[in-house]
Amino acid sequence: MENIVFGIGITAMAGALASVAGAAENVESDIGSQGDPNSQVQLAPQMGYIHRIFNKAIAGEPPAYGAWCAIGAGLAMGFIALQVNPILALILGCAITAFVQGVYATTAYLGRIASLAKFGQPVYIDILKSMTTVTMAHAFVAIFTTVSLCYLMNAALGHPFPLPLLGIVWGIALGAAGSATGNPFYGKERQYQNQKFGAGVPVAASGNIVRYAEAGQRNSLDNGWFSAKLGGPASGVCFGLIVFLELWRTVLFEPVGHGWGAIIVGVLLILVFTIIDRYIEVWARKTYGPYAKPAEVKT
Amino acid sequence: MSAIGAKPAAGAEVNTTASIIGLILTLIIIGALYVITKDISMTMALIGVIIGGVLVGFCVHFMPVGGAPAAMGQAPGIATGVAMLAAGAGLAGLFGGAWAAELGMMVAIVAGAVGGGLMMAITCLMVSVIYVFGMGIPAASGKSKIDPLTGDTQVEFKSQGTEGHGLPFISYVGGVIGGLLGGAGGTLVYIELLYLYEKELPALLQAPMPEDVKIVAVSLAGIFAVGIFLVSSVLAAYNITGTTEGPADPKFKRFPRDIVASLLASAICGIFAILIVAL
Numbered sequence: 164m165e166n167i168v169f170g171i172g173i174t175a176m177a178g179a180l181a182s183v184a185g186a187a188e189n190v191e192s193d194i195g196s197q198g199d200p201n202s203q204v205q206l207a208p209q210m211g212y213i214h215r216i217f218n219k220a221i222a223g224e225p226p227a228y229g230a231w232c233a234i235g236a237g238l239a240m241g242f243i244a245l246q247v248n249p250i251l252a253l254i255l256g257c258a259i260t261a262f263v264q265g266v267y268a269t270t271a272y273l274g275r276i277a278s279l280a281k282f283g284q285p286v287y288i289d290i291l292k293s294m295t296t297v298t299m300a301h302a303f304v305a306i307f308t309t310v311s312l313c314y315l316m317n318a319a320l321g322h323p324f325p326l327p328l329l330g331i332v333w334g335i336a337l338g339a340a341g342s343a344t345g346n347p348f349y350g351k352e353r354q355y356q357n358q359k360f361g362a363g364v365p366v367a368a369s370g371n372i373v374r375y376a377e378a379g380q381r382n383s384l385d386n387g388w389f390s391a392k393l394g395g396p397a398s399g400v401c402f403g404l405i406v407f408l409e410l411w412r413t414v415l416f417e418p419v420g421h422g423w424g425a426i427i428v429g430v431l432l433i434l435v436f437t438i439i440d441r442y443i444e445v446w447a448r449k450t451y452g453p454y455a456k457p458a459e460v461k462t
Numbered sequence: 463m464s465a466i467g468a469k470p471a472a473g474a475e476v477n478t479t480a481s482i483i484g485l486i487l488t489l490i491i492i493g494a495l496y497v498i499t500k501d502i503s504m505t506m507a508l509i510g511v512i513i514g515g516v517l518v519g520f521c522v523h524f525m526p527v528g529g530a531p532a533a534m535g536q537a538p539g540i541a542t543g544v545a546m547l548a549a550g551a552g553l554a555g556l557f558g559g560a561w562a563a564e565l566g567m568m569v570a571i572v573a574g575a576v577g578g579g580l581m582m583a584i585t586c587l588m589v590s591v592i593y594v595f596g597m598g599i600p601a602a603s604g605k606s607k608i609d610p611l612t613g614d615t616q617v618e619f620k621s622q623g624t625e626g627h628g629l630p631f632i633s634y635v636g637g638v639i640g641g642l643l644g645g646a647g648g649t650l651v652y653i654e655l656l657y658l659y660e661k662e663l664p665a666l667l668q669a670p671m672p673e674d675v676k677i678v679a680v681s682l683a684g685i686f687a688v689g690i691f692l693v694s695s696v697l698a699a700y701n702i703t704g705t706t707e708g709p710a711d712p713k714f715k716r717f718p719r720d721i722v723a724s725l726l727a728s729a730i731c732g733i734f735a736i737l738i739v740a741l
Contacts, residue, residue, distance in 0.1 A: 199533040199541045225546035322561055325677060328684045332553040336581065339542060339550025344588045346541035348596050350533030361598035363535030365623025393596050401588040405554065405581050413561055413573075422565040422573060429576035433638060436583040440634050441612075443590050447600040447628075453618035 170414035173319045177312040178407025181337075184308035185402030186395040188228060188337055189345035191301030193353075193390040194294060194383045195219040195268060197227065198342045200350035203372050205275065208284035210370035215287055217294040217383035219271035225338030227267070228309075231302065232334030235260035235310045237327040249318070253311055261303040268295050294383050301387075309333055312406060320414065333406075340405060341398040348394035353386055361451065408432055476718050484722040488512070491729040499740045503658070508732045510654035514687075515694045515728025516721055517647030521578075522548045522698035523717045524640030526586075526633030526708040531625065535597060538604055538626040538633060538707050540589050545692070545699040547585075548644050552691050554581040555645020556652055560684065563653060571649050578645020582637045586629055593628040601628030606710045611635060626707075636708025647694075651728075652687035655735055659683055662739040686735040693731055694724045 191197075194217060196204045201220030208214070222230075239256030243249050269291065276286045313329035316322040322329065354372040355364045376385050412432065416424035492512075496505045525548050528539025540547055559574025593599050602619035603609065604626030609616060612631050620626045629637075659679035669675045701720040706713045 199530040199543075202530040203534065223543050223546050225543070225550055322557070323563070323676075323680045324557070324560060324684055325681050328681060328688070329557075331685075331688060332557050335546070336550045336554045339547050340581075340585050340588075342542040343540045343547060343585050344592055346533040347535060347589070348592055350530075350541065351535045351597055351599075355534060362621035363599060363624035363627040365621075366536055366625075367623055369534070369536075394592070397588055397592055397596070401585055404584045404588075408580060408584070409554065409558060409577055413558065417562065417565075422562050422569040425562075426569070426572050426576050429573075429580050433576070433579050433583045436580075436587045437634065437638065440583075440587045440590050440629075441631055443587075443594050444601050444614075444629075444631055444634075447594040448614065448619065451598065451600050454621050455618050 167415065170320060171411070173315050174407060174410040174414050177315050177410055178403050180308040180312040180315075181406035182399040182403030184305050184312070184337055184399070185341055185344075186391075186399030187301050187304035187308065188224070188341040188402075189398035190387050190390050190395040191298050191305055192224050192341060193345060193349040193394065194301065194387040195271075195298045196383065196386075197222075197224055198346040198349065200346060200354055203350065203354050203370060205279070206370040207372050207374075208279045208282040211282075212371060212374060213284055214372065214374045215290055215380045215382045216372070216374075216386070217272060217290060217298070218275045219268045219298070221267075221271040221274065223338065224342040225335045228305070228338035228341075229331045229335040231260050231264055231306050232309045232313070232330035232337070233327050234263055234330075235306045236313055236330030239310055239314070240326040249314065253307065253314060257303055257307040257310055260306050261299045264302040264306075265295055265299045268298050290382060297384060297387065305337070309337055316410070320410065336405065337402055340402040344401045345390060345394035345398040348397070349386065349390050353389045362454070476722075481719070481722045484726045488725045488729045491733050495733050495736060495740075498737070501740070503661075504736050504740055507654045507658045508729065508736055511651050511690065511732035511735065512725055512728045514647045514650035514654065515690050515731070516724045517643050517650065518548070518552060518691050518694035519698045519720045519724030520717055521552065521640045521643035521647060522695050523702065523706070523714050523720065524636040524643065524708050525706065526629060526637050527706055529705045531705065532627070535593070535599055535621070535627040536624045537705055538602065538628060538630060539705055540586070540629070540637070543699070544702055544706065545695040548640060548695040548698070549692055551578045551581045551585070551641040552644030552648040552695070553688060554578055555641065556648040556684075556687055556691070559645065559649025560652055560680070563656060567653050567657075570653050571646050574649025575642045575646035578641035578643075578648070579638050580641070581645075582641030586634045586637045590629050590634070599627050601630045602626040603630045603632070603707060603710065605707050605712060606630075606632070610710055630707070630710075632710045633708045636710070639709070644691075644695075648687055648691045651690050652683050655683035655686050656680065658736065659739060666739055682738075686731070690728055690731045690735075693727050697723045697727055
């Protein structure tokens with residue numbers, strides 16, 4: 164009984180860490196335009212729209228976070244092997260990794276923006292100075308929470324994978340969940356805030372991203388503030404649910420039926436989420452209605 | 463011929479000659495392993511790795527991925543890379559499968575499949591939540607006039623100037639099936655290599671206790687499983703070229719080409735993974 168209670172406690176803590184990780188990851192990637200909306204940040208100057216948006220998209224979020232979490236986890240494992248207190252080791256490993264991310268962000272921004280020189284896009288040094296440290300801070304939060312939950316899985320729940328391998332696995336999953344959930348909110352609702360709400364961005368509007376804020380020119384800190392309102396928390400809920408439910412069903416139900424208990428619970432959860440998704444889809448169709456009457460549609 | 467003058471490539475047709483050559487090369491690699499090792503269990507492990515790699519490549523074709531256009535609500539699907547989403551789901555499945563490895567191969571593979579499917583179910587649900595409640599956009603397919611599962615009409619729900627948006631139900635189901643296949647494939651690769659390493663490494667490393675080499679076996683099998691997963695999923699992404707809506711997308715029919723490519727790529731990766739303990 165004590166083992167189960169301990170396991171549930173660790174599961175809840177890992178889920179909470181994952182929620183913070185998902186939110187920080189999405190806000191970090193949106194400040195750096197690292198998700199798919201980076202295409203518009205890169206396209207804008209080519210269409211004549213010079214901007215002050217940060218762009219460090221030289222790798223997708225999943226491989227980037229897979230690398231950073233693996234580096235952080237590897238360093239933490241090394242410090243633990245040197246008899247450093249595990250909590251301090253996690254902090255040190257992730258802090259050093261944040262500087263690796265800073266080097267990545269700096270070179271990525273300079274490379275991506277310098278390639279747009281022929282279109283008249285300047286490299287803003289003040290943007291480089293002010294944005295890089297903010298992305299590093301968000302990256303530290305995301306990496307630290309992810310590596311910490313990996314440590315809990317390994318040390319407290321007894322998962323066989325060593326810490327760096329868990330870092331790769333959950334870093335890639337973090338990037339996949341964060342980019343899938345948060346990218347549309349940043350790409351459509353923020354970069355194309357001047358387009359109509361409740362419809363996709365017409366292809367003809369591509370590149371015409373919003374470049375002005377309430378006062379002066381918009382920069383990526385404004386975008387981070389916007390993402391933190393919905394895209395970030397939604398990504399946090401997504402990654403938190405993934406980690407929590409994966410651990411919860413395993414810790415609680417794997418002893419049932421020689422492992423089949425956790426599998427059956429997993430299948431039931433998938434069915435529940437499928438029903439919720441279908442309900443949301445039908446609700447949206449009824450509530451928002453079609454854009455055109457069926458008869459007017461060219462088929 | 464310049465790139466501009468070239469005909470559009472990457473159709474759905476299968477190059478028969480290339481496919482036969484790929485199949486023969488795969489058989490040669492399997493035969494070569496048996497000739498080198500004279501060990502049927504290693505050959506069976508390689509076949510298991512190949513089946514796992516093929517499952518991974520096949521799983522990617524189910525993933526509804528819209529890439530950059532989906533991030534602007536210009537195309538349906540999930541706004542990320544196709545290989546990356548498959549890797550995220552498959553590796554989450556691998557995590558669950560590896561945990562259940564001690565309960566036997568069947569339980570581990572099914573646990574891995576359910577782990578991958580659950581990850582995709584949650585991710586696809588949150589994508590729908592963001593589109594519907596954050597952006598006020600209903601789901602609409604760009605490739606199908608009617609959702610094959612629900613019968614919902616799609617065309618009138620496409621906003622002007624777009625190819626559709628959101629996640630129609632067929633794409634959601636495709637994502638979950640992709641997660642299931644990816645989790646199972648990744649776990650199969652891991653389990654085959656883990657059992658082989660646990661058997662061969664104690665003698666190779668001259669360790670007195672098999673427990674001493676368990677962490678080495680788990681690490682090696684895990685990193686090879688991640689590597690083979692990424693090889694197969696990136697190959698499949700090249701086959702898809704860009705975005706896909708999942709099983710209802712015409713690009714789904716390209717999967718036979720990827721099966722052959724994944725067979726060969728998994729065989730090459732697998733023989734290296736096995737020979738490190740065989741030679």
